[in-house]
Amino acid sequence: MIYDTYTVFWREIVLLRKKYKSFFAGSMVSPLLYLLSFGWGLGRNIQFGSTSYLDFVVPGIVALSAMNASYNATGSSLNVSRLYHKTLEEFLVAPISVTSLVLGNIFSGCFRGLFSSGIIIIFSYFFGANMHLNGWFFVSLLLNCFLFASLGLVAAMVVSSHEGMSRFATFVILPMTFLCGTFFKVEKYPTLVAHFVKILPLTHSAVSLRAIAMNTGFPLVSLLVLTAYAVVLFALGVWVTYRVE
Amino acid sequence: MIKISGLCKYYKEVKAIDRLDLTVKPGEIFGLLGPNGAGKTTTIRILTTLARPTAGNAYINGKEVSRKKAEVKKEIGVVSQTENLDVEMTARENMELHGRLFKIPTRERRLQIKELLEFVGLTERADTVVGRFSGGMKRRLMIARALMHKPRILFLDEPTVGLDPQVRRKIWDLIRRLNGQGITVLLTTHYIEEAELLCHRVGIMNKGKLIALGTPEDLKKKVGKVVVEVPNHNETEYHVFEEREEALQFAAAMMHDVVIRESNLEDVFVELTGYKVGD
Ligand SMILES: Nc1ncnc2c1ncn2[C@@H]1O[C@H](COP(=O)(O)OP(=O)(O)OP(=O)(O)O)[C@@H](O)[C@H]1O
Numbered sequence: 384m385i386y387d388t389y390t391v392f393w394r395e396i397v398l399l400r401k402k403y404k405s406f407f408a409g410s411m412v413s414p415l416l417y418l419l420s421f422g423w424g425l426g427r428n429i430q431f432g433s434t435s436y437l438d439f440v441v442p443g444i445v446a447l448s449a450m451n452a453s454y455n456a457t458g459s460s461l462n463v464s465r466l467y468h469k470t471l472e473e474f475l476v477a478p479i480s481v482t483s484l485v486l487g488n489i490f491s492g493c494f495r496g497l498f499s500s501g502i503i504i505i506f507s508y509f510f511g512a513n514m515h516l517n518g519w520f521f522v523s524l525l526l527n528c529f530l531f532a533s534l535g536l537v538a539a540m541v542v543s544s545h546e547g548m549s550r551f552a553t554f555v556i557l558p559m560t561f562l563c564g565t566f567f568k569v570e571k572y573p574t575l576v577a578h579f580v581k582i583l584p585l586t587h588s589a590v591s592l593r594a595i596a597m598n599t600g601f602p603l604v605s606l607l608v609l610t611a612y613a614v615v616l617f618a619l620g621v622w623v624t625y626r627v628e
Numbered sequence: 629m630i631k632i633s634g635l636c637k638y639y640k641e642v643k644a645i646d647r648l649d650l651t652v653k654p655g656e657i658f659g660l661l662g663p664n665g666a667g668k669t670t671t672i673r674i675l676t677t678l679a680r681p682t683a684g685n686a687y688i689n690g691k692e693v694s695r696k697k698a699e700v701k702k703e704i705g706v707v708s709q710t711e712n713l714d715v716e717m718t719a720r721e722n723m724e725l726h727g728r729l730f731k732i733p734t735r736e737r738r739l740q741i742k743e744l745l746e747f748v749g750l751t752e753r754a755d756t757v758v759g760r761f762s763g764g765m766k767r768r769l770m771i772a773r774a775l776m777h778k779p780r781i782l783f784l785d786e787p788t789v790g791l792d793p794q795v796r797r798k799i800w801d802l803i804r805r806l807n808g809q810g811i812t813v814l815l816t817t818h819y820i821e822e823a824e825l826l827c828h829r830v831g832i833m834n835k836g837k838l839i840a841l842g843t844p845e846d847l848k849k850k851v852g853k854v855v856v857e858v859p860n861h862n863e864t865e866y867h868v869f870e871e872r873e874e875a876l877q878f879a880a881a882m883m884h885d886v887v888i889r890e891s892n893l894e895d896v897f898v899e900l901t902g903y904k905v906g907d
């Protein structure tokens with residue numbers, strides 16, 4: 384099973400090696416834009432309690448970039464492979480387990496998500512942000528990538544058109560980008576809205592990454608919520624892939 | 629080898645396959661014919677584990693397809709109707725992916741890739757990105773890929789659609805050679821001459837049902853040996869006769885110029901389905 388998972392991942396590596404330049408450049412654009420506009424442009428003029436807004440916002444940007452990168456990696460490429468290129472068939476007629484197929488794709492998504500996050504973390508140092516990075520930071524980040532890669536996979540297997548995929552992204556991914564405590568604290572919302580936003584997974588990614596990076600306590604609840612999302616979405620991913628025709 | 633019994637596949641109200649029974653013998657080249665939407669691809673998709681039957685059973689080498697997926701997958705090779713190669717990868721990389729998916733050890737895999745690319749005449753293009761291949765080259769690569777894990781049964785869904793006559797002949801030779809090595813072949817086609825020249829037995833499907841089955845000769849005998857074509861305004865009428873004498877008598881009574889010829893599989897098809905091939 385590990386070998387099969389690796390095979391699925393291997394294909395991703397082969398493809399990435401071919402277009403590493405555009406992959407590299409592509410992974411940098413949106414993180415840089417976020418850092419420039421929110422971190423530097425907006426952040427320098429905002430005093431935010433005792434800490435700088437830059438320190439506050441960088442973990443949020445890491446969370447949302449990782450979400451976008453991992454979601455798109457599985458979501459759009461698998462959907463295109465299922466509906467247009469039909470390359471998914473090659474995997475479906477092969478004697479590999481559904482779990483391997485799903486895991487291999489999710490790992491590819493995680494890989495891209497982690498890569499994007501790495502770029503932001505490196506850039507943010509040049510912008511002068513301070514972050515505590517430790518193992519738990521990595522764990523939160525990995526959970527974040529894993530759950531959104533799974534979500535992308537579920538969407539790719541269920542949605543039956545390219546338009547449907549972009550609609551899903553517009554209604555689910557885009558709102559999360561801005562609402563989930565990435566650029567400001569969720570507590571600023573009216574209570575009802577705050578409760579709703581607190582259900583969403585990206586909120587917990589932002590909260591836990593921020594708590595660790597700013598060293599303001601251990602985000603146990605958020606980590607548990609992220610784990611729950613990861614497990615449920617992964618199981619759902621296996622189920623829908625098993626059912627796909 | 630392949631056994632289908634009472635197979636049904638419904639897509640909402642569409643009955644893609646409607647209680648199909650069929651047996652394909654070991655070592656046979658079996659052809660499925662039928663108009664568009666007859667259910668040929670659906671049948672192949674069920675046999676290759678890509679679709680679930682609504683009812684009924686399909687067996688490959690005695691194994692129920694939807695229950696023993698993993699075992700069945702190892703014994704079959706699949707060439708789909710759609711080109712499902714990875715267009716961003718080279719021919720070699722596509723083959724390598726397949727080899728890895730079927731867990732062929734590295735050394736054997738390299739050897740297989742070399743031999744099979746040779747076999748389908750793609751050695752020089754091994755390191756070209758598949759997106760730059762012509763349709764015929766893609767088809768041949770798909771066949772080579774499907775053979776890598778040495779399947780005992782090969783499914784070919786319209787293997788020669790859209791190919792020029794030379795390439796088509798090459799693929800026929802390829803299929804015959806494979807069959808000579810003991811591989812059972814189930815193919816679908818819209819080309820009557822393909823079925824007539826290549827297949828040991830032919831099944832004609834229409835609206836999800838098998839409406840005729842037998843060797844091409846049997847089927848031709850069944851509709852009649854001689855055909856008289858009578859031009860009638862813009863359409864041509866076909867009249868089929870058992871014996872030459874009957875046909876001649878009929879033709880003599882006609883006002884127009886008529887064509888008298890031996891029947892072919894196309895006549896069988898038209899007679900049975902009410903379509904002309906390609907309609
Ligand atoms: N995924 C699907 N969803 C809904 N209907 C489908 C699906 N796949 C096939 N069908 C329907 O099932 C019927 C049989 O289709 P199938 O593709 O098996 O035909 P075919 O004999 O291969 O035709 P062709 O010669 O055009 O390839 C058609 O009416 C088609 O519309």
Ligand SMILES: [Mg+2]
Pocket residue numbers: 668669670709785
């Ligand atoms: Mg078809």
